[in-house]
Amino acid sequence: MTEKIQKTDDQWKAELSSEQFHICRKQGTERAFSGQFWDEHRPGTYFCTCCGQELFQADTKFDSGTGWPSFWQPAQGAALEKIGDHSHGMLRDEVRCSRCGAHLGHVFDDGPQPTGLRYCINSAALRFEPQQ
Secondary structure, eight states: OOOOOOOOHHHHHHHSOHHHHHHHHHOOOOOTTOSTTTTOOSSEEEEETTTOOEEEEGGGEEOOSSSSOEESSOSSGGGEEEEEEOGGGOOEEEEEETTTOOEEEEEESOOOTTTTOEEEEOGGGEEEEEOO
């Protein structure tokens, strides 16, 4: 297992844009259809914008119609932590990077097969490297 990364808010603020800090460190969200990766279709790999851990492969990305990048499976199960989220009057599961604790988005059980899951992720929480 990779060692956990822990930094102060001031350290994260120095490394991240204000949008990335708000989303990843303060559990914010971007508006639907506003993030840079919701309509990305190239093959490649998605990494945590905070710590660089590999999170998703592009071949598990699908168009959910929600306006956020959606994936049916993480690159490796241990890359994500799932935490109950009862905010905004809803019951849902938040997903965070297991290495640095960055808020990524939420996971729902209305995705495509083979998993039936929809990892609905904020673009600001991701760094994309296209396949060469």
